[in-house]
Amino acid sequence: MPELPEVETIRSQLSHYLPFKIDSVATTPGLKQNILHTDLPIKDKTIIEIRRKGKMLDFVFEDGSHLLSHLGMTGTWLVGETITSTKHTHLTLKNKTHTLAYDDPRRFGHMYYYSAEQAEKKLAELGTDLAQIELKELTESIKRYPDRALKVTLLDQKLFAGSGNYIANEICARAGIRPTRKCSKVKGEEFPKILKAIKDVLEPALKSGGTTFQGGYRDSTGERGQGVQHLVVFYQKICQMCKKTKVKKIILAQRGTYYCPHCQK
Numbered sequence: 001m002p003e004l005p006e007v008e009t010i011r012s013q014l015s016h017y018l019p020f021k022i023d024s025v026a027t028t029p030g031l032k033q034n035i036l037h038t039d040l041p042i043k044d045k046t047i048i049e050i051r052r053k054g055k056m057l058d059f060v061f062e063d064g065s066h067l068l069s070h071l072g073m074t075g076t077w078l079v080g081e082t083i084t085s086t087k088h089t090h091l092t093l094k095n096k097t098h099t100l101a102y103d104d105p106r107r108f109g110h111m112y113y114y115s116a117e118q119a120e121k122k123l124a125e126l127g128t129d130l131a132q133i134e135l136k137e138l139t140e141s142i143k144r145y146p147d148r149a150l151k152v153t154l155l156d157q158k159l160f161a162g163s164g165n166y167i168a169n170e171i172c173a174r175a176g177i178r179p180t181r182k183c184s185k186v187k188g189e190e191f192p193k194i195l196k197a198i199k200d201v202l203e204p205a206l207k208s209g210g211t212t213f214q215g216g217y218r219d220s221t222g223e224r225g226q227g228v229q230h231l232v233v234f235y236q237k238i239c240q241m242c243k244k245t246k247v248k249k250i251i252l253a254q255r256g257t258y259y260c261p262h263c264q265k
């Protein structure tokens with residue numbers, strides 16, 4: 001699933017093509033059935049900015065309206081002078097020179113065309129963007145559900161918008177805390193370590209254009225992200241922090257969870 005670094009990579013790549021005046025709009029029946037939850041009166045409108053909060057892309061039009069796009073499991077936006085469209089290309093927007101298209105094989109993505117006010121309300125459902133969070137809020141957020149496992153809280157989009165399974169695993173690893181540790185057992189000196197771990201996980205992933213696992217995420221040019229080389233426990237056999245301990249894999253809240261029994265307490 002695309003997480004913060006992958007969505008940010010797409011946002012930044014698409015932003016090079018702005019402003020984008022939409023001369024034509026083509027959709028598939030699958031768009032209305034599974035992905036788009038509103039009408040889509042965007043023909044002749046111009047996209048002037050693309051923002052992001054957590055994993056939600058926010059296309060802003062010149063008239064103040066918004067198209068919010070969540071990529072779900074397999075969604076991506078492609079852009080080019082021409083793009084290779086497939087049966088999974090559910091929305092195709094063209095201007096005079098380029099095509100901007102939403103592709104989503106599994107159709108778990110969602111999209112909303114909203115007024116400024118509606119968009120603001122929808123985005124307010126998300127917590128602070130993981131890349132923007134500061135120590136005070138991080139500490140309060142972790143203390144909010146004392147009985148939850150730390151990793152489960154790190155996945156809560158109302159608290160840490162933009163995190164996802166690989167990010168949460170890697171944050172726990174770099175903070176030296178087991179993903180299963182209860183939030184009530186996180187010690188005072190560990191909160192700054194978690195904050196540092198967030199930065200240490202996000203920065204290289206962002207620089208690498210996101211992280212791709214087996215046949216997953218593609219950026220707006222169809223390329224895989226290279227961030228996988230920075231992972232220390234996720235999908236690893238040997239912990240890349242101590243370079244000697246076998247990574248343990250468990251299932252926590254239905255998600256594959258990885259940790260180093262030596263480095264994480």
Ligand SMILES: [Zn+2]
Pocket residue numbers: 239240241242243244245260261262263264
């Ligand atoms: Zn280790």
